[in-house]
Amino acid sequence: MPGPPPGPVGDRTTGTLAAFTADPLGFLTACAREHGDVVSIASRNVLLCAPEDIEQMLVDRTGDFAKTGGLTRGRRQGFPEAMMNSDGAVWRGKRDRLGPAFTRDLVTAAAALARAEAAAVDWPPGTAVDPAPAVARVTLRSVTRLLFGTALTDVDVAAVGRLVAEIMDLSVSPYALPEWLPTPRALRMRRALRGMDGVVARIGAGSSPVLSALGGAGAAELRDELATLVLSGFETTKNAVLWTLHHLATHPEHAERVAEDAGGAFTDAVVREAMRLHPPAWLTSREALRDVEFGGYHVPAGTTVTVSQWVTHRDPRWFPDADGFRPDRWLGPATRPRGSYFPFGLGPRACIGGAIAVAEATAVVAELGRRFHVRSAGPVRPRPALSLQPAGLRLLVSARAGTRTG
Ligand code: HEM
Numbered sequence: 001m002p003g004p005p006p007g008p009v010g011d012r013t014t015g016t017l018a019a020f021t022a023d024p025l026g027f028l029t030a031c032a033r034e035h036g037d038v039v040s041i042a043s044r045n046v047l048l049c050a051p052e053d054i055e056q057m058l059v060d061r062t063g064d065f066a067k068t069g070g071l072t073r074g075r076r077q078g079f080p081e082a083m084m085n086s087d088g089a090v091w092r093g094k095r096d097r098l099g100p101a102f103t104r105d106l107v108t109a110a111a112a113l114a115r116a117e118a119a120a121v122d123w124p125p126g127t128a129v130d131p132a133p134a135v136a137r138v139t140l141r142s143v144t145r146l147l148f149g150t151a152l153t154d155v156d157v158a159a160v161g162r163l164v165a166e167i168m169d170l171s172v173s174p175y176a177l178p179e180w181l182p183t184p185r186a187l188r189m190r191r192a193l194r195g196m197d198g199v200v201a202r203i204g205a206g207s208s209p210v211l212s213a214l215g216g217a218g219a220a221e222l223r224d225e226l227a228t229l230v231l232s233g234f235e236t237t238k239n240a241v242l243w244t245l246h247h248l249a250t251h252p253e254h255a256e257r258v259a260e261d262a263g264g265a266f267t268d269a270v271v272r273e274a275m276r277l278h279p280p281a282w283l284t285s286r287e288a289l290r291d292v293e294f295g296g297y298h299v300p301a302g303t304t305v306t307v308s309q310w311v312t313h314r315d316p317r318w319f320p321d322a323d324g325f326r327p328d329r330w331l332g333p334a335t336r337p338r339g340s341y342f343p344f345g346l347g348p349r350a351c352i353g354g355a356i357a358v359a360e361a362t363a364v365v366a367e368l369g370r371r372f373h374v375r376s377a378g379p380v381r382p383r384p385a386l387s388l389q390p391a392g393l394r395l396l397v398s399a400r401a402g403t404r405t406g
Helices: 017-022 024-035 051-060 088-101 104-118 132-148 154-172 184-204 209-213 219-250 252-261 265-277 309-313 354-371
Strands: 038-042 045-048 127-129 284-288 292-294 297-299 304-307 372-376 381-384 388-391 395-399
Touching: 017 024, 017 038, 024 038, 024 045, 024 309, 024 381, 045 051, 051 284, 051 304, 088 209, 104 132, 104 354, 132 154, 132 184, 132 209, 132 219, 132 354, 154 184, 154 219, 184 219, 219 252, 219 265, 219 354, 219 372, 219 388, 219 395, 252 265, 252 354, 252 372, 265 354, 354 372
Parallel strands: 045 304
Antiparallel strands: 038 045, 127 395, 284 304, 292 297, 372 395, 381 388
């Protein structure tokens, strides 16, 4: 009978919670480097780091795992009727309904819309800017125009931004107080959700292939589906663009190539490499529905099994000079195992908008990289909220010769 996986010895009462909460990325990295590919990171919590195990969980043995158990069990789900928050046959029905609307044409349209939105960014040259508000506006407006045919106003953009900020703050808080308590945070969250309801109502009144695909949904289901599509399609893509700008700001030689590349293979490689080092989705979890075995260790039913893009994307076994920003590694044929790089997840539950996100991010980076020189204006720290944010990012911006900046 195989034994349990090895792992860190935590505090007698709180286990490893304090170490995880203080520095989730550092904690998970240390677990992998010190204990191997299958690590018991807390009671009934296991981290998988080997590509073949990651593939097993996300692709080959999906029937042994549920998405909506584990870390999310018992917590009220923000949008419970959305595809993203469902499992089993209910999820299958929703994905079959929505999937066909995500066509190749939609991906092509995503690039054109994102480039047009990015063309309107008017950073004053010669200044240090926080790029997040402009990039948020570009990514949010392009994804909502693309999916729902609706151009959001600045009031809508602000309303979605407020909700995302609340969700991100909540996701880094170690304290989960009951939601009915009238804490300032709970009140802010309720206000932000009401603001989102207004945006969703406007979006739902539009017309598009995605809205037609959702034609048979009831009111609550439609609201949950639209809200999660907006939220998941926007914050992650925004962070992918912001991290890419950060890497270009610290690697002028790559920024020069992007300026010349007009959104070609090199710009695509730059975005992929940024998502390797700074994956917007840095953690994915499932609950084991039955006893399973990984790497010769026993993992009992009910265990939360986690895979981390942050940890595996930085493993030197699959990525030589793993901490270096080297976009050229994406230009040759891929020789690394499939489960070593999974910014959009893998298997049947992989991101429905991955191709759209890459097209959008590449188009925005191409357009901004063509018009602006960017230099780093200070230290940046990864903030592992629900999505990995570049905290403190500021860029010194100047116009490239021969381009208008606004
Ligand atoms: C850089 C941008 C993005 C990243 C890094 C990202 C990442 C992910 C990941 C890792 C998953 C799978 C989670 C799991 O296995 O538990 C996922 C699922 C999902 N994503 Fe994305 N995503 C991005 C952009 C988008 C966009 C643009 C859309 C919408 C157009 C979108 C909509 C969704 C939906 C609806 C799901 C749930 C799929 C399902 O449950 O069947 N995402 N995303």
